[in-house]
Amino acid sequence: xxxxxxxxxxxxxxxxxxxxxxxxxxxxxxxxxxxxxxxxxxxxxxxxxxxxxxxxxxxxxxxxxxxxxxxxxxxxxxxxxxxxxxxxxxxxxxxxxxxxxxxxxxxxxxxxxxxxxxxxxxxxxxxxxxxxxxxxxxxxxxxxxxxxxxxxxxxxxxxxxxxxxxxxxxxxxxxxxxxxxxxxxxxxxxxxxxxxxxxxxxxxxxxxxxxxxxxxxxxxxxxxxxxxxxxxxxxxxxxxxxxxxxxxxxxxxxxxxxxxxxxxxxxxxxxxxxxxxxxxxxxxxxxxxxxxxxxxxxxxxxxxxxxxxxxxxxxxxxxxxxxxxxxxxxxxxxxxxxxx
Amino acid sequence: xxxxxxxxxxxxxxxxxxxxxxxxxxxxxxxxxxxxxxxxxxxxxxxxxxxxxxxxxxxxxxxxxxxxxxxxxxxxxxxxxxxxxxxxxxxxxxxxxxxxxxxxxxxxxxxxxxxxxxxxxxxxxxxxxxxxxxxxxxxxxxxxxxxxxxxxxxxxxxxxxxxxxxxxxxxxxxxxxxxxxxxxxxxxxxxxxxxxxxxxxxxxxxxxxxxxxxxxxxxxxxxxxxxxxxxxxxxxxxxxxxxxxxxxxxxxxxxxxxxxxxxxxxxxxxxxxxxxxxxxxxxxxx
Numbered sequence: 137x138x139x140x141x142x143x144x145x146x147x148x149x150x151x152x153x154x155x156x157x158x159x160x161x162x163x164x165x166x167x168x169x170x171x172x173x174x175x176x177x178x179x180x181x182x183x184x185x186x187x188x189x190x191x192x193x194x195x196x197x198x199x200x201x202x203x204x205x206x207x208x209x210x211x212x213x214x215x216x217x218x219x220x221x222x223x224x225x226x227x228x229x230x231x232x233x234x235x236x237x238x239x240x241x242x243x244x245x246x247x248x249x250x251x252x253x254x255x256x257x258x259x260x261x262x263x264x265x266x267x268x269x270x271x272x273x274x275x276x277x278x279x280x281x282x283x284x285x286x287x288x289x290x291x292x293x294x295x296x297x298x299x300x301x302x303x304x305x306x307x308x309x310x311x312x313x314x315x316x317x318x319x320x321x322x323x324x325x326x327x328x329x330x331x332x333x334x335x336x337x338x339x340x341x342x343x344x345x346x347x348x349x350x351x352x353x354x355x356x357x358x359x360x361x362x363x364x365x366x367x368x369x370x371x372x373x374x375x376x377x378x379x380x381x382x383x384x385x386x387x388x389x390x391x392x393x394x395x396x397x398x399x400x401x402x403x404x405x406x407x408x409x410x411x412x413x414x415x416x417x418x419x420x421x422x423x424x425x426x427x428x429x430x431x432x433x434x435x436x437x438x439x440x441x442x443x444x445x446x447x448x449x450x451x452x453x454x455x456x457x458x459x460x461x462x463x464x465x466x467x468x469x470x471x472x473x474x475x476x
Numbered sequence: 477x478x479x480x481x482x483x484x485x486x487x488x489x490x491x492x493x494x495x496x497x498x499x500x501x502x503x504x505x506x507x508x509x510x511x512x513x514x515x516x517x518x519x520x521x522x523x524x525x526x527x528x529x530x531x532x533x534x535x536x537x538x539x540x541x542x543x544x545x546x547x548x549x550x551x552x553x554x555x556x557x558x559x560x561x562x563x564x565x566x567x568x569x570x571x572x573x574x575x576x577x578x579x580x581x582x583x584x585x586x587x588x589x590x591x592x593x594x595x596x597x598x599x600x601x602x603x604x605x606x607x608x609x610x611x612x613x614x615x616x617x618x619x620x621x622x623x624x625x626x627x628x629x630x631x632x633x634x635x636x637x638x639x640x641x642x643x644x645x646x647x648x649x650x651x652x653x654x655x656x657x658x659x660x661x662x663x664x665x666x667x668x669x670x671x672x673x674x675x676x677x678x679x680x681x682x683x684x685x686x687x688x689x690x691x692x693x694x695x696x697x698x699x700x701x702x703x704x705x706x707x708x709x710x711x712x713x714x715x716x717x718x719x720x721x722x723x724x725x726x727x728x729x730x731x732x733x734x735x736x737x738x739x740x741x742x743x744x745x746x747x748x749x750x751x752x753x754x755x756x757x758x759x760x761x762x
Contacts, residue, residue, distance in 0.1 A: 192531050192719060244719075328561045354664075375561055415561070418534035 140458055141166060141308035143300050143322065146175035147280060147447050148436050149314035150287035150295075155451035157291065159459060165291060166306070168299035176316060177280040179334040179411035181360040181368040182444045183347055184208055185225055185275035187245040196469035197420045201442060203466055204449035205274070211448035212278060215286045219279030219362055225347040226259050228269040230395055234351035235268045242270040261343045261397050266350075277347050277360050280444050303433060310432045310458050316414040319437035325422055326475050327438045329412035331378065332371040333385040337393075339403035341365040350396045357392035359400075367403065369393045379410045415440045416475075423453055423470040434458055435472050517572075517601055517633065517654065518685055518708045519546040522732045523698075524574065525725070526712025527551075527562060529664075535721050537565055543725035546571050549603050549710065551578040552593040574635070576603035581616070583623035590627055602627060603657070604636040613663040613690075617644045621651060628652035637689050640670075642677040649682035656682055657689035657710065660701065664713045666693030669700055679705035695724075695731035702735025703743075 138161060142153045145167030156163045186201035193201075212220035227247070229238040242249055247270035255269035256262050262269075288295060303311055303322055313319050317329040344361035351357075360368040372385045386408060393400050416422060416438040426433040436454045439446050449466075456463040518524070525548045530536035540548060548566060552575050566573055575593035580586040583606060590602045606623055608616035615638050627634045633654040638644055645656045658678055661667035668691060669675055679686050688701035689710040701709045711728055718724035 192535075194534075415533075417532065417537070417565070419532040 138162065138309040138459070140164070140310045140312060141306050142312040142314055143303070143306065144313065144315035144318065144437070145170055145288075145295055146314065146316055147177040147180075147284055147287070147443055148316070148439060148450055149312070150284060150291060151447040151451040152312055152314055152436055152454045153294065154287050154290055155455040156458060157294070159455055161455075161459065163291075163294060164308070165295040166298045166300055167295060168297065170288070170295040170297050175284075176332075176411045176413050176443055177284055179332065179370075179409045180280045180444050181334065181358060181370050182219070182278045182280045182283075183225070183275065183349075183358060183360060184277060184445045185272070185347075185349070186445065187247075187272055187275060192244070193419060194469075196466075197418070200420070200449060200466060200470070201445060204446045207448035207452065208276065208278070208445075211451075215283060218282040218286060220276065221278070221363070222276045223346050224271060224273040225275035225277075225349050226255065226262075226269055226271055228255055228262060228266050228348060228350040228396060230263070230266055230350070230352040232267065233354065237354075238268070238270070238351055245270075245272065247272055259344065259346055259348070261399050262348070263396055263398050266396060271346075272349075275347065275349075278444065279362060283444070283447070304430075308431075310434060312434045312436055312454060312458065313426075314436045316437055316439075316443075317412055319414065319422070319435065323426060323433075323435060323472070325435065325438070325472055326417055327414045327422065328375075328416075329377045330415040330440070331374040331376050332411050332413055333374075333381055333389065334371045334407075334409050334411060335369040335386065335389055335393075335405065336407035336409070337367045337369060337400055337403035338406045339365055339367070339400070343367070343399050343403075344397065348396060350392065352392040352395040355388050355392040357389055357396070359393055359397060366406070367400065373413075377412065379412075381408045381410055413440050413443075414438050418474075420470055421446060421450065422472050423450060423457075423467050424472050425457065426472055432458075517547070517574075517635075518687070521545065521729060522702065522708040522736055523729055524549065524687065524708055524710040525715065526710060527716070528578075529713050529716035530721065531716075533561060533565055536562075536716065537569065538722040539715050539725040540566075540569055540571060542722040543715070543729050545729075547574050548572075549574045549576045549712070550597075551576055552589055552596060553579045572601075573597050573599065574601050574603050575599065576637075577605045578607075580606055581608075581619075582606065583619040583626065586619070586623040587626050587630075590623075590632060591630075594632070600631060601633050601635065601654075604634050614659065615639050617641065620644075621647055624648055624653055625651050635687065640674040640678065642674055642681050645678040645686075646681050649684045653684060655685040655687055655707075657687040659690040660688050660697065661691030663690045665691055666714060667691055668693050668697040669704070672700065672704055675701065675704045675706065692728075695727040698728050698731040699735035699738070702732055703739050705739060708732075 140161050140163045142149045142165045145165045153163045153165045186205045229235040250269045320327045348359040369389050419440050422435050422438040453463045453467045523545045525545050550573050575597045577586040577589040586606045606616050606619040608614050624634050624636050635655045636648050637657045640658045648656050660669040685707040687708045688706045692711050692714045698709050715721050715724045
């Protein structure tokens with residue numbers, strides 16, 4: 137039985153490790169803080185929206201997002217109650233300018249535009265100022281914190297508290313590097329941290345039924361309502377690596393949120409957080425074997441805005457690669473060597 | 477840098493509309509025109525790219541390559557000068573950085589940001605933006621002029637983003653700005669050049685380069701700016717937010733070249749009535 141060590145215990149590392157464990161591998165996960173909350177998953181809203189995230193992405197990335205979306209029902213069922221919710225996403229636009237921008241994406245996603253009134257029939261909490269919208273039935277959500285909690289529980293003592301500074305420290309037949317933005321320092325691959333500020337509000341459940349993906353005066357915001365009354369408000373996207381929440385960032389998110397759903401004004405502001413998405417030059421993840429003569433090193437990192445959505449397909453492709461030496465050709469567009 | 481060095485287009489000459497510029501007569505025309513790039517900071521092909529709004533670094537890189545520009549603007553406040561990502565990519569492509577003061581609303585703020593940009597990017601070029609309000613993102617002329625005067629005295633080469641007001645443009649040029657950059661229409665609006673007459677007036681009333689900044693939506697807008705006599709155009713959203721940024725960047729490059737050539741080629745006058753292209757002189761009458 138091959139000994140596999142996964143470096144990094146975020147949602148990708150854990151999903152890969154759990155899949156390997158299921159398939160009989162002797163797997164260990166190394167993470168400096170096995171109970172920590174430093175990963176991008178901790179702030180992520182958990183939108184499972186292949187269309188919304190891919191309007192103008194490269195076609196091979198869109199295919200990967202859609203393929204992983206197809207694996208989610210089974211993945212969610214295997215995890216138990218992780219807040220998997222298929223009510224769908226309502227895309228809304230506040231002003232005429234917002235409608236003009238959003239309409240372009242709706243056309244691209246082949247969604248039917250809805251009038252403001254129709255939008256409010258579907259989602260009564262939406263402001264009467266909202267001019268138009270579109271409903272994406274296929275765009276779902278899950279709670280990444282619950283996903284990670286289940287995966288941690290399943291792997292138990294196989295998660296070892298250890299910081300890896302150099303891959304040569306790791307003793308295993310195969311090493312899987314799933315260290316998010318930290319993968320850059322371990323492998324030299326071009327993965328950068330892209331800052332995102334995310335808020336969490338809490339109030340009476342039921343104000344919102346759907347995920348809201350909205351534009352308000354040129355500010356983009358998403359609102360992800362959980363069954364318990366929490367609403368995740370995200371996110372800024374900043375090419376900066378610090379971890380500060382700024383007045384401007386929080387203001388932009390709250391302003392857009394309240395413009396679209398005035399009832400949120402009565403919610404409690406419970407969390408103001410920053411996370412760092414592991415971004416790559418083409419926004420696609422890096423999945424595949426490193427060119428390392430010493431041993432087998434497989435990379436599963438750089439998932440940028442799509443880490444939650446891409447967890448199931450990443451787990452499957454990487455486990456295939458580790459255990460059989462090959463994987464579905466859909467992985468070919470994401471090889472580590474493509475940035476040379 | 478001499479004119480002839482800047483003028484040579486990249487790539488196979490036969491494939492490029494700019495190849496027509498290689499004839500000696502065209503070259504003389506260029507020198508006759510108020511086409512003065514000897515100050516050496518504007519790209520030879522007349523196209524400056526803004527880096528905001530791109531979907532990915534790879535898409536931005538493809539657009540920069542397709543545009544063949546040698547100068548791109550970067551917002552100091554929106555990038556990590558020491559971080560990975562954008563700046564190493566610009567370095568690899570050998571394009572120069574024109575830092576800007578995007579996001580500043582007062583002269584004091586803009587001056588401070590410009591000084592930080594000089595440290596971070598090691599250049600005395602600054603695209604000076606002092607915004608009047610966030611709905612229009614149009615410049616505040618009073619604050620802009622005050623910031624420009626301070627920065628010129630401080631040794632900067634100042635390229636102010638200004639409105640299409642010819643008087644303000646002249647005041648900025650008189651204050652020692654290295655170029656003036658009038659808005660065609662509000663930033664990101666894609667409305668094109670809303671007052672072409674004022675852009676023409678600016679071209680005639682200042683003796684520094686004129687760069688049309690903001691408002692370009694599609695290639696014909698860029699060509700129009702050059703036909704009006706601008707020395708260059710700055711384009712961000714129209715390229716970075718296009719469905720296919722690289723294709724739009726190439727379209728803009730051709731448009732700038734076409735507009736500049738049309739300007740120098742000498743257009744025919746506008747007439748009220750038709751004038752047959754084949755004259756009827758000498759045709760037998762019966």
